[in-house]
Amino acid sequence: MVTWSEGDSAPKHCEYRIVNDTQAEGGEEIQFALTDPVGVDLDAATSRTRTWIYDDDYPGAPVLRQAAGHDILYYLSLPKDWSPAMDAPVLFSIDGAGGWYRGMEETFRTARGERPFILVTPITRSNGAPWAALSEYYPTDLAGAAARFNFDEAGLLAIWADLRSAGITSDARFYLTGHSGGGLVAYRMVFQHPALLFAVAPTCPNYWASAIDHVSMDPARATLPLTVIQGLDDPYLPDHMEPEWQLARRALMDNGFRQVDRLMIPGGHDPFADRVLELFSKHASERSSARVQCYLPFGLR
Numbered sequence: 001m002v003t004w005s006e007g008d009s010a011p012k013h014c015e016y017r018i019v020n021d022t023q024a025e026g027g028e029e030i031q032f033a034l035t036d037p038v039g040v041d042l043d044a045a046t047s048r049t050r051t052w053i054y055d056d057d058y059p060g061a062p063v064l065r066q067a068a069g070h071d072i073l074y075y076l077s078l079p080k081d082w083s084p085a086m087d088a089p090v091l092f093s094i095d096g097a098g099g100w101y102r103g104m105e106e107t108f109r110t111a112r113g114e115r116p117f118i119l120v121t122p123i124t125r126s127n128g129a130p131w132a133a134l135s136e137y138y139p140t141d142l143a144g145a146a147a148r149f150n151f152d153e154a155g156l157l158a159i160w161a162d163l164r165s166a167g168i169t170s171d172a173r174f175y176l177t178g179h180s181g182g183g184l185v186a187y188r189m190v191f192q193h194p195a196l197l198f199a200v201a202p203t204c205p206n207y208w209a210s211a212i213d214h215v216s217m218d219p220a221r222a223t224l225p226l227t228v229i230q231g232l233d234d235p236y237l238p239d240h241m242e243p244e245w246q247l248a249r250r251a252l253m254d255n256g257f258r259q260v261d262r263l264m265i266p267g268g269h270d271p272f273a274d275r276v277l278e279l280f281s282k283h284a285s286e287r288s289s290a291r292v293q294c295y296l297p298f299g300l301r
Contacts, residue, residue, distance in 0.1 A: 077119040090163060125151050177200070191212045224259060226257065
């Protein structure tokens with residue numbers, strides 16, 4: 001019980017001890033709420049909070065979270081020895097029509113290895129995933145493509161705000177990949193929010209012009225690196241991936257995106273997690289080197 005006397009507005013503190021056990025398990029979220037008030041009305045937004053117990057049994061084990069202020073759920077996996085002081089970039093990986101969200105998370109977590117990336121796998125709805133996959137996470141479906149794209153776009157922005165407000169990252173931008181149907185919302189983020197992105201690497205992605213509401217005129221679009229990674233043996237390449245890449249490339253170039261490329265590699269219709277992380281690791285290293293050079297005194301360069 002927490003008690004304030006009349007006129008008292010000072011913060012009150014509650015301490016909870018975390019008791020370790022012998023069961024190996026992932027990180028967990030704890031939600032707190034002030035309930036059953038006496039003599040005062042509680043505001044729902046300020047009477048609730050949450051915190052996280054980070055796993056010490058299995059480093060990097062994912063936590064399933066809900067973004068503050070939005071219904072979207074997402075898996076979060078922190079790198080080895082993570083702390084708020086670590087300069088770890090964030091990578092969003094969006095799954096395709098299979099709705100294999102946990103598998104996508106595991107694929108990127110395994111490929112990450114010792115790389116210091118914070119991994120986010122959002123449970124998106126615009127990727128064509130069947131309700132059988134989504135019903136594990138959400139109580140009701142959304143009707144229509146527009147509603148799904150709007151949900152995902154607002155959800156990704158809410159996740160990003162969530163990570164920043166929780167002190168998990170202080171970066172102003174993140175890395176993004178979308179596989180197959182997940183490429184639809186990845187392209188939407190590219191066209192509509194280029195200033196939020198360090199670099200983008202969709203893998204065997206779909207592209208629909210109808211998924212784009214508008215194009216941002218932010219100057220960041222001219223310098224945003226976008227590399228599509230495409231498997232040479234992808235069975236969908238001739239009829240889907242190739243013509244959709246040509247449409248996407250033309251739309252990007254026509255709207256001022258200048259660093260657009262495609263990497264053709266051996267493989268099928270795959271998320272290519274190793275290649276994505278390799279590409280983003282190189283970009284992050286170059287970005288870090290550029291920052292160091294900027295900070296050095298002129299005489300030491």
